[in-house]
Amino acid sequence: MNGCLLSEAHDLFRSQLENWELARNNYEALHHVKVKEFAFDKFSVKVQFNPARMVSTGAKINREAIATRPCFLCEANRPAAQEKVLWGNYELLVNPFPIFPEHYTIAHATHREQAILPFISDMVDLSRALPGMLVFYNGPRCGASAPDHMHFQAGTLDFLPIAGDYARMRYDRKRLAQTGTYAVYSLENYLRTVVCIESEKSDGVCTAFEWLYSILEPHDNEPMMNVCCCYVEGKWLMFVFPRRAFRPWQYEAEGNEQLLVSPATVEMGGILVVPVEEHFNRIHQEDILSIYSQVSATL
Numbered sequence: 001m002n003g004c005l006l007s008e009a010h011d012l013f014r015s016q017l018e019n020w021e022l023a024r025n026n027y028e029a030l031h032h033v034k035v036k037e038f039a040f041d042k043f044s045v046k047v048q049f050n051p052a053r054m055v056s057t058g059a060k061i062n063r064e065a066i067a068t069r070p071c072f073l074c075e076a077n078r079p080a081a082q083e084k085v086l087w088g089n090y091e092l093l094v095n096p097f098p099i100f101p102e103h104y105t106i107a108h109a110t111h112r113e114q115a116i117l118p119f120i121s122d123m124v125d126l127s128r129a130l131p132g133m134l135v136f137y138n139g140p141r142c143g144a145s146a147p148d149h150m151h152f153q154a155g156t157l158d159f160l161p162i163a164g165d166y167a168r169m170r171y172d173r174k175r176l177a178q179t180g181t182y183a184v185y186s187l188e189n190y191l192r193t194v195v196c197i198e199s200e201k202s203d204g205v206c207t208a209f210e211w212l213y214s215i216l217e218p219h220d221n222e223p224m225m226n227v228c229c230c231y232v233e234g235k236w237l238m239f240v241f242p243r244r245a246f247r248p249w250q251y252e253a254e255g256n257e258q259l260l261v262s263p264a265t266v267e268m269g270g271i272l273v274v275p276v277e278e279h280f281n282r283i284h285q286e287d288i289l290s291i292y293s294q295v296s297a298t299l
């Protein structure tokens, strides 16, 4: 669609950091976030203490809360300082509450419900137009803080462990399906279920995704899932994390048992974001095992 989306995005990023104080402060703060790393057998999981993410991690996303708040992805409600780059039916925005060193939100130009199936080919095209970035989608019950407004996000590819883990753990892949245009694998020994679609053809990725979607357990509007996609060396890699729960019990717990972790793509991809310092200090290996086992679905 537009070959130069990436350079337009970079230009927007630079200009927003110059002209938008909220974004500048939050990206500057990212340089000082604390990170802990837990080593498992063949991979590690990071925990990032990021107080600016309280806005998302602590978000109430029940129907009443969503219906009564102004939608922050609709242009009319955005801060005056927030600029955009147009891409087809979408508007690319700098995410002012970042996790990644560069973090974008790509919102549909019209207010319509978050859903993956009708827009999967947009996600595939978007990852082709943003090389070096990971394009991701949070289902309406799997971490999207605007479940009423269709959007993707994109962040620096190498920042999230999933793609590197998948490349390194080649002996832990189990083939689920293969045709002339795509191959589908699951990654074993990874604490959570992840399925990877590989294809050199955009319609191959879409067809494989539609097949996977059809075998996942239905839930309200769509099977619970997080999805991320990148285009590397002439090939798409799409990672799908099937989910069975939105938040772990620790989210609602009280006192010393509470851990404010609200799993979405970033968490499933290997970085647990914690907005409360005391929770960050307390979180341990067993908590990570517990959280993944509660929210991840088996195939």
Ligand SMILES: [Zn+2]
Pocket: 071, 072, 073, 074, 110, 111, 112, 148, 149
């Ligand atoms: Zn909206």
